[in-house]
Amino acid sequence: MPENPLALGIDLGGSKILTAVVNAQGQISSRDHSPTPAAEGQEAVIKSILESVDRALNQAGIATSDLGAIGMGAPGISNPETGIIFASPNLPGWRDVPLRDIIERELGKKTLVMNDANAAALGELYFGAGRGARNFICITIGTGIGGGIIIDGKIYTGAFGAAGEVGHMTIDNNGPLCNCGNTGCWETLASGTALVREAKHQIEEGARTSILDYAGGDIEKVTPRIIHAAAGQGDNLARELIAQTGYYLGVGLANLINIFNPELIVIGGGLSNIGDMLLNPAFKTAKKRAYREVYQAVRFVPAELGQNSGVLGAAAFALREMKRTIA
Amino acid sequence: MPENPLALGIDLGGSKILTAVVNAQGQISSRDHSPTPAAEGQEAVIKSILESVDRALNQAGIATSDLGAIGMGAPGISNPETGIIFASPNLPGWRDVPLRDIIERELGKKTLVMNDANAAALGELYFGAGRGARNFICITIGTGIGGGIIIDGKIYTGAFGAAGEVGHMTIDNNGPLCNCGNTGCWETLASGTALVREAKHQIEEGARTSILDYAGGDIEKVTPRIIHAAAGQGDNLARELIAQTGYYLGVGLANLINIFNPELIVIGGGLSNIGDMLLNPAFKTAKKRAYREVYQAVRFVPAELGQNSGVLGAAAFALREMKRTIA
Numbered sequence: 001m002p003e004n005p006l007a008l009g010i011d012l013g014g015s016k017i018l019t020a021v022v023n024a025q026g027q028i029s030s031r032d033h034s035p036t037p038a039a040e041g042q043e044a045v046i047k048s049i050l051e052s053v054d055r056a057l058n059q060a061g062i063a064t065s066d067l068g069a070i071g072m073g074a075p076g077i078s079n080p081e082t083g084i085i086f087a088s089p090n091l092p093g094w095r096d097v098p099l100r101d102i103i104e105r106e107l108g109k110k111t112l113v114m115n116d117a118n119a120a121a122l123g124e125l126y127f128g129a130g131r132g133a134r135n136f137i138c139i140t141i142g143t144g145i146g147g148g149i150i151i152d153g154k155i156y157t158g159a160f161g162a163a164g165e166v167g168h169m170t171i172d173n174n175g176p177l178c179n180c181g182n183t184g185c186w187e188t189l190a191s192g193t194a195l196v197r198e199a200k201h202q203i204e205e206g207a208r209t210s211i212l213d214y215a216g217g218d219i220e221k222v223t224p225r226i227i228h229a230a231a232g233q234g235d236n237l238a239r240e241l242i243a244q245t246g247y248y249l250g251v252g253l254a255n256l257i258n259i260f261n262p263e264l265i266v267i268g269g270g271l272s273n274i275g276d277m278l279l280n281p282a283f284k285t286a287k288k289r290a291y292r293e294v295y296q297a298v299r300f301v302p303a304e305l306g307q308n309s310g311v312l313g314a315a316a317f318a319l320r321e322m323k324r325t326i327a
Numbered sequence: 328m329p330e331n332p333l334a335l336g337i338d339l340g341g342s343k344i345l346t347a348v349v350n351a352q353g354q355i356s357s358r359d360h361s362p363t364p365a366a367e368g369q370e371a372v373i374k375s376i377l378e379s380v381d382r383a384l385n386q387a388g389i390a391t392s393d394l395g396a397i398g399m400g401a402p403g404i405s406n407p408e409t410g411i412i413f414a415s416p417n418l419p420g421w422r423d424v425p426l427r428d429i430i431e432r433e434l435g436k437k438t439l440v441m442n443d444a445n446a447a448a449l450g451e452l453y454f455g456a457g458r459g460a461r462n463f464i465c466i467t468i469g470t471g472i473g474g475g476i477i478i479d480g481k482i483y484t485g486a487f488g489a490a491g492e493v494g495h496m497t498i499d500n501n502g503p504l505c506n507c508g509n510t511g512c513w514e515t516l517a518s519g520t521a522l523v524r525e526a527k528h529q530i531e532e533g534a535r536t537s538i539l540d541y542a543g544g545d546i547e548k549v550t551p552r553i554i555h556a557a558a559g560q561g562d563n564l565a566r567e568l569i570a571q572t573g574y575y576l577g578v579g580l581a582n583l584i585n586i587f588n589p590e591l592i593v594i595g596g597g598l599s600n601i602g603d604m605l606l607n608p609a610f611k612t613a614k615k616r617a618y619r620e621v622y623q624a625v626r627f628v629p630a631e632l633g634q635n636s637g638v639l640g641a642a643a644f645a646l647r648e649m650k651r652t653i654a
Binding site: 079086087151159160161162168169172173174181182184248258259261288289290291297298 | 406413474476484485486492493496498585590615
């Protein structure tokens with residue numbers, strides 16, 4: 001391997017594919033961003049990944065043979081040792097997909113597949129808000145809630161690599177049905193999906209709100225961003241809905257605090273961009289529900305790498321693993 | 328230190344104090360068991376601990392000067408580095424108690440204080456059901472639910488030693504009030520306390536049941552053991568209450584499975600002695616609620632050391648730490 005090898009990072013999400021060529025210091029040479037054709041099925045998604053990889057490599061002016069490693073984050077439950085994706089609520093129809101073997105065959109290069117939220121946590125550990133911390137949780141709040149658990153400065157992946165599914169811990173056993181089949185999961189109460197679902201429900205019930213106006217009168221166009229915009233203009237329902245989502249966020253944070261006694265909780269993902277209006281009720285609730293001394297020991301910090309955390313974490317982790325296995 | 332040094336293990340619980348002289352192989356030379364005068368306050372409890380230690384040492388025919396180390400498990404939130412107990416729901420009035428310093432001063436010997444459920448997990452790791460496992464959770468179901476998290480063959484204690492409070496993860500945010508001040512904690516729905524509370528409630532509501540007969544007609548004498556006895560004789564309410572407790576147990580187990588992807592969950596504590604009637608509904612619920620592959624990867628095993636897990640774990644851990652700091 002050259003002294004400062006390059007790696008390819010791939011971050012496959014339910015709605016976007018991000019690929020980037022990076023080095024071990026987390027510097028990005030090239031980056032490609034495209035939508036995930038999730039509804040078109042597995043083959044279309046894999047075709048889109050490969051096209052995105054081509055563009056990123058071209059932009060960096062390199063070939064796959066120049067890469068030291070490929071690291072890939074993918075949503076859902078996977079086994080990093082076999083590279084098989086068992087199930088992914090946000091990739092309909094994916095079931096026992098040997099993603100690593102497919103990518104290795106297509107690109108002719110050793111590939112490491114891991115959970116997308118774990119990749120994001122590694123990115124923040126190596127290059128972002130988690131630098132220097134030994135024990136922390138990184139949560140990514142978007143369509144769902146992903147989690148990455150860093151213990152003793154390493155990613156904790158459990159018996160076969162599926163650890164960190166904090167979004168699927170039950171916080172209200174009588175709560176709404178989640179995509180995973182369970183009820184009252186944290187992510188089904190405290191994610192962007194939850195916020196939109198509750199807003200639609202209130203609108204359909206005839207609540208007084210300007211949210212629908214911001215969505216051009218089309219209820220299907222209501223998004224977290226639109227609800228946030230309405231709240232910013234003083235819409236009471238929008239504010240209440242965000243505060244309620246924050247409350248549920250806090251219930252889950254209290255659980256993580258009591259279970260892990262973390263020094264740090266790194267919070268990222270699109271929904272967290274709402275900021276204080278969401279996070280203040282979350283912290284207030286967590287403070288009320290967690291053990292006092294354990295709550296006081298935790299610092300909440302925003303993720304620093306934005307959308308790049310996953311590609312940076314996956315690529316850098318793959319480089320380190322490659323080095324480790326060679327050494 | 329002699330080649331095979333002895334250690335003193337102390338397991339302080341809300342209702343019992345257990346002390347034992349043990350060696351590094353987990354063999355017990357002497358053992359003393361006495362009630363905790365919790366209601367009489369801190370000084371009475373410490374006096375009882377010291378009396379129990381005296382009896383155990385006398386029985387083994389040794390003095391504190393013969394001990395290589397003292398390890399102590401205590402309930403509630405503590406900091407092993409300072410040996411201070413911040414709060415303990417089962418020891419009324421205990422607040423910021425410098426337990427380690429008190430014991431060291433009284434016994435004149437270096438002492439290590441840790442959470443009681445962590446001590447139990449270490450006991451099972453070294454000498455019991457967790458031997459050879461790298462990543463597992465040990466839960467102790469009694470008056471409450473304690474947890475110990477073993478990661479990479481070591482106890483995970485978090486930022487300052489309070490990790491593992493799995494009994495205080497919320498599984499029903501609208502649930503009953505817990506001793507810790509939170510609502511809907513796992514232990515307030517799935518412990519012996521929960522089972523007894525629900526039985527009393529049903530009896531007061533006039534439910535048809537023989538539970539009260541088994542308690543000699545005194546509702547204050549209803550215990551998990553009595554409810555189990557009634558269930559064994561076919562009492563429908565008793566069976567339903569145990570099954571309901573099992574259901575809640577399963578909700579929390581599913582959370583731990585999704586979060587930790589553990590290879591093993593070791594289940595101990597008095598309530599777990601009910602066996603299948605409690606555990607079958609728990610496993611059924613966990614199977615339904617956790618990710619399929621992650622559920623399939625976990626083995627549930629009963630704790631092997633019974634009441635001795637805490638003294639064995641605390642004593643052996645203290646010996647190892649002493650060795651490590653000397654070396």
